[in-house]
Amino acid sequence: MAYALKWDAPEGVVKHFFGPVTGQDILDSVIETEASAHFDRLRWVINDFLDATSVTVTADELDEIAAIDRAAAQSNPYIRIAVVATQQEMVEAARHYAESPMNRYPTRIFPTLPEAHAWLAHEA
Helix, strand or coil: CCEEEEEECCCEEEEEEEEEEEHHHHHHHHHHHHCCCCHHHCCEEEEEEEEEEEEECCHHHHHHHHHHHHHHCCCCCCCEEEEECCCHHHHHHHHHHHHCCCCCCCEEEECCHHHHHHHHHHCC
16 A cells, blocks of 8 residues: 545545555545545545655546546535646646546646645635
């Protein structure tokens, strides 16, 4: 497991990814988050990839994640997603997810955690 979840009260969660990260790690973090008792009150997610040494995720895996999120949006459509990444491969993967026709959650990409938190606070 190359991630850890840190709940920020029931309305937010930071997913901290570290080391080599796979598409399965990202998918597992989505499943764990959406299975949580906090999910119905969740309003934002930060996917922090700053400590990831590599990210290996396919377009098919990203589309699967977007499809799972689309189904989850049926019960909670109020979530916004911030992706924090500087590695080009992760920025491109985040862009693929954000632009997927399956994605229902507003998604933005940031190079720093403070910028992600500012967007989430501003848009609340």
